């Protein structure tokens with residue numbers, strides 16, 4: 001499958017805010033017949049990894065559910081569920097509710113069934129600054145701007161951003177990087193294009209006009225590295241982004257442990273795309 005997004009072609013190998021407005025019709029990307037069938041077993045097996053809510057968040061949760069119901073319709077059999085959880089069962093996306101608490105934007109509820117190396121338990125209740133603490137250089141480069149974006153978000157405006165990384169799994173549910181990274185040394189260079197995957201997060205942000213909260217959605221897309229070969233421009237853009245990534249970006253995403261494999265892959269295919277001199 002070809003990925004619907006190629007963020008490495010836009011931002012290259014650097015962190016970026018990269019928010020752009022999108023029409024309401026494009027808010028959530030579908031394509032998964034029954035998200036609840038994937039999410040329910042996780043909610044039953046490890047609720048603390050995939051779900052969290054703080055007291056006082058149900059009004060904003062209900063507002064988020066109403067927005068989802070508008071695009072996905074209502075469903076029965078959800079009585080008693082926290083509203084954000086009911087909303088998350090209807091969509092592929094993970095849903096994160098941000099609200100101001102004593103003047104600080106905090107994560108007051110979330111459903112996180114496709115986590116990229118964090119858990120609901122880790123994230124619940126954290127401020128924007130605390131959530132982004134692990135991202136090298138984030139506070140200095142983006143901290144103030146992010147606060148202003150959340151506080152200034154106009155009702156009706158929907159913003160989208162994408163990010164990317166490379167990982168050696170196609171799993172959606174990856175709360176912990178350690179068991180995945182432990183497998184890297186077993187990957188043969190010839191298998192890199194098949195075993196390594198591009199992992200793209202497509203995120204959206206919109207205001208909840210009545211409660212004043214903000215709903216942040218995260219949709220994960222992934223595809224084997226070798227799918228880049230379906231599109232020479234994408235392949236070339238990826239090779240450039242990989243080789244030109246900043247030290248902070250490489251360090252944060254753990255690219256050093258994939259370097260030999262990705263380079264082997266690019267070099268093996270690169271002659272046909274003239275990227276080996278990049």
Ligand code: HEM
Nearest residue numbers: 015016017096098107118123131132134135163164205216
């Ligand atoms: C739309 C506003 C936001 C922007 C511009 C933004 C930006 C970023 C950036 C640049 C990164 C580094 C990885 C990357 O995306 O390249 C990141 C990571 C992250 N962001 Fe955000 N973010 C936003 C909102 C949020 C929200 C609302 C949450 C709440 C769940 C969140 C949670 C995280 C987490 C957990 C990480 C990974 C940190 C880690 O490695 O532990 N972000 N964000």
